[in-house]
Every structure is written in structure tokens, then in C-alpha cells.
């Protein structure tokens with residue numbers, strides 16, 4: 001890219017990926033780093049990857065294994081084989097058996113593209129079949145059955161959660177860890193879910209179900225949410241108890257403590273008014289401009305009330321598909337989610353085949369920012385997608 005903003009430097013991250021470990025479901029990165037191939041959890045669609053295939057819709061199918069069909073049904077055995085009518089197929093894995101309503105739930109599941117969101121229409125249709133007594137029961141069932149989507153190569157401890165948004169959509173979140181990076185690089189399931197909801201333009205979370213008791217870091221992060229005090233929180237194994245955030249975190253440090261009564265909360269509308277620094281002209285390879293504009297749009301949507309240094313990031317996979325995310329800050333600073341983590345969540349939700357297929361990363365930060373993400377992200381990329389080309393572009397307030 002010739003010039004886009006005040007400075008623009010594309011560079012390779014280094015460390016070639018060795019794909020020889022793919023047959024084991026592990027993808028080996030450079031100097032002995034191993035990261036589990038996402039296909040093991042239903043995300044990898046890379047040609048030649050022989051990890052056990054499992055379609056995204058089967059992930060949700062598994063999550064909804066509780067749906068026992070009435071009337072015209074197809075029996076599905078979750079061992080990768082389908083026992084059903086005609087040549088209809090549905091990939092699946094696991095041991096459970098379920099009867100799925102062919103004309104109802106099944107159509108909902110088969111038309112799905114991703115594993116982490118159910119549209120309001122899908123939720124309505126699923127609830128209409130009458131298999132779940134309440135939305136709470138649907139959320140519990142999703143929480144119970146989505147832990148296989150988590151990526152915990154360090155702890156092997158799987159956390160999952162599901163939430164109902166005010167929009168009627170249902171979101172799922174899981175924990176993600178990064179081998180060979182420090183523990184604070186991990187993203188908690190609750191944070192994943194909140195990012196997922198934010199990226200879908202959600203206005204508030206009404207109900208949240210979590211597989212484990214949420215840690216203090218997540219309770220703190222939830223303080224950023226618009227109307228967080230109205231959220232009904234349930235924890236598997238603690239049913240039928242329902243908690244509120246004030247109950248889980250009675251004396252809270254909130255955005256208002258840091259910046260006063262006028263504090264803006266996450267999910268509330270906001271635009272940071274950023275434009276390109278410099279002359280804003282573009283050049284370089286086709287597609288660079290699209291990535292730059294998308295990263296700038298993310299920076300404009302970024303929730304950065306504490307640093308006032310909004311930031312956005314766009315990643316591209318080898319198939320040319322773009323994913324993006326923005327910085328989401330916490331009043332307590334440390335639970336802050338970087339624009340890289342945010343974009344990786346967008347990638348997982350949108351079907352990014354594996355970290356190794358990321359071939360280009362574009363970060364947009366503000367010119368002269370007090371808080372910069374450029375350097376930490378560069379280090380993280382060396383371990384997450386060493387072959388990717390990394391560019392940093394600058395924006396300023398208009």
C-alpha cells in the first residue's frame with residue numbers, strides 16, 4: 001500500500017507454518033509451536049486438512065440434541081453417521097441420539113451458517129416446536145452442549161455460555177487460549193459472548209447462562225454493558241437460582257466511578273469520528289483499501305472511553321474473506337479486549353478456517369495515541385499466524 005494515512009508499513013511476521021501435523025488435528029507453527037486445528041471443533045474447511053470434519057450446523061445440532069421431534073421425525077445418531085430418510089444428510093459427532101423434527105427444527109439447523117448465533121427468527125421457530133419450556137431452558141441446553149467449540153490448549157478447561165439479546169437473537173461464547181502466549185492473552189467465554197453480541201449490533205443482554213461460576217474479571221467486564229444490572233444470570237448446576245450483577249458483584253467499580261455520570265456504556269450507539277490521517281490516498285494491492293476501510297470502520301465503532309485511543313483491526317484469510325473487530329475497554333483496564341482478539345472472535349463466528357489461514361492483518365490506531373496496540377499485536381501474530389503480512393495505519397479525529 002503506497003500511502004493510506006500518515007504511515008503504512010506492510011511486513012511479514014515471519015516463522016513458516018509446517019502443516020505436517022495436520023493429520024493429528026494439530027497445526028504446527030514454526031519453532032515447535034502447536035495449535036489445535038479449528039476443524040477439530042468444526043471450523044476448519046482447509047483443503048487437505050484431515051482433522052475430523054464436523055459442519056458448523058452439526059455443532060448447533062448437537063447443542064440442540066435435546067430437541068425430540070414430534071410427528072414426522074428423522075433419527076440422527078451423533079457418531080458421524082446419519083440414520084434417516086432418503087439421501088438427507090447431517091454431519092455430526094459425539095454419542096448422543098436425538099430425534100429431530102424434519103420439517104421444523106431440522107430446516108432451521110440445516111440452513112445455518114455459523115455456530116455462535118441464532119437469529120431471532122430461528123429462536124422463535126425453535127421455541128415454536130414446544131420442546132423447550134422456556135428460553136432459559138434453551139440457553140441452558142446451548143451452554144451444556146457448546147463447550148466443544150472452545151479452544152483451550154493450555155488449560156483444557158472448557159467454558160461456554162449462551163445469552164438472549166434484547167433483539168431476540170441468541171449468542172454463544174467459549175473460552176479461547178493461545179499456546180506459547182502469556183495467560184492474560186486468553187479470552188474468557190463471557191467476553192467472547194459479549195463481543196459476539198456487540199458485533200451483531202445488540203442493544204442489551206437480557207439473560208445469560210454460563211457453564212461455570214463467572215470469575216471476577218468477567219463480572220468486572222460485565223459492568224461495561226448497557227443495563228447490565230437488569231441482566232438475569234444463571235449458572236449450570238445452580239438452577240433454578242438466577243443472579244443479577246449487583247448480587248454477584250455488590251460493590252462494583254463501574255464506568256461511572258472512572259468518568260462520571262455521563263459515562264457511555266457498551267452496546268450504546270457511538271461513533272468516534274475518525275478519518276485518515278495524512279492525505280487519505282490509497283494504493284497497493286487490490287483489496288488493501290477494503291481492509292483499511294473496514295479497520296477504520298471498526299476503529300470508529302471502538303468502545304474506548306478510558307484511553308480515548310480507539311482502534312480497529314481487519315484480518316483476511318487465504319480465501320480472501322475478511323473479518324474484523326475493535327478495541328473494547330474496561331474501566332478497570334485489565335479485562336480490556338484488544339482489537340486482535342475482537343477480530344479473532346469475529347473470525348470464529350464467521351467461519352475462519354484456522355488461525356494459520358490468516359494471510360493479512362491491518363490495524364488502525366489514532367495518530368499519536370497514548371495507548372498503542374501495534375507492538376503487542378505484532379508479537380501475538382508471530383505465534384498465531386506467523387505468515388501474515390501486518391500493516392498499521394493511522395487515523396485522526398475529524
Ligand code: THU
Pocket residue numbers: 152155157159174175176177186187188189190212213214215216218
Ligand atoms: N474462564 C472463562 O472462560 N470464564 C471464567 O469466568 C472463568 C475462566 C476460562 C479462562 C481460561 O481459558 C480457563 O477458563 C481457565 O481459567
Ligand code: ZN
Pocket residue numbers: 188189190214215216217218219
Ligand atoms: Zn472470566
